Amino acid sequence: MQQDILEVLFTEEMIQDKVRELGAAISRDYTGKSPLFICILKGAVMFMADLAKRTDIPLEMDFMAISSYGDSTKSSGVVRILKDLDKEVEGRDLIIVEDIIDSGLTLSYLRNLLLQRNAKSIRIVTLFDKPEGRTVNISPNYFGFQVPNRFIVGYGLDYADKYRNLPYVGILRPEVYSH
Ligand SMILES: O=P(O)(O)OC[C@H]1O[C@H](OP(=O)(O)OP(=O)(O)O)[C@H](O)[C@@H]1O
Numbered sequence: 001m002q003q004d005i006l007e008v009l010f011t012e013e014m015i016q017d018k019v020r021e022l023g024a025a026i027s028r029d030y031t032g033k034s035p036l037f038i039c040i041l042k043g044a045v046m047f048m049a050d051l052a053k054r055t056d057i058p059l060e061m062d063f064m065a066i067s068s069y070g071d072s073t074k075s076s077g078v079v080r081i082l083k084d085l086d087k088e089v090e091g092r093d094l095i096i097v098e099d100i101i102d103s104g105l106t107l108s109y110l111r112n113l114l115l116q117r118n119a120k121s122i123r124i125v126t127l128f129d130k131p132e133g134r135t136v137n138i139s140p141n142y143f144g145f146q147v148p149n150r151f152i153v154g155y156g157l158d159y160a161d162k163y164r165n166l167p168y169v170g171i172l173r174p175e176v177y178s179h
């Protein structure tokens, strides 16, 4: 798979160091609380697993599957819930765990949905933030790295469901998707 990667942007070590920092910040901010971490499947699965281990508070976890990209490198603009949460969120402190914010459509849809369900508080943690991709106004409370306006894969991030298992993150060669 390495031959499909144009440039590695973040090594496994860089990612793990950053996840540790984010876990420490969330642990500090949520001392004495028991937030519900909401993992947005599938992309955030690696980040959720590592971040939860680096967060030293009695958190709980739930999972929601949302998709808008399908097999494309551009958002379809239609956000679909493929699997909803198991837990009630009313009155809870929520932390939405995302791998990347690009257009922002996924998170703006989700934040509105969780507000309607009467969450007590909602914060967003994303490992990657692509501000140049934004079409709606949303920003994370915690982010790991800002990334350029290129399609990246690895550490949960996919193209057509592949490359999620790379332990590093890099720019996908445009030849892979432009034909
Ligand atoms: O800010 P946006 O433009 O909405 O993009 C971000 C979303 O896109 C990806 O999900 P995708 O729909 O590809 O599903 P996946 O997580 O299963 O890969 C990613 O995991 C984020 O959830």
Ligand code: HPA
Residues within 6 Å of the ligand: 069, 100, 101, 102, 103, 150, 151, 152, 153, 157, 158, 159
């Ligand atoms: O750059 C990206 N890579 C993978 N999935 C994504 N979903 C939004 N942006 C991206």
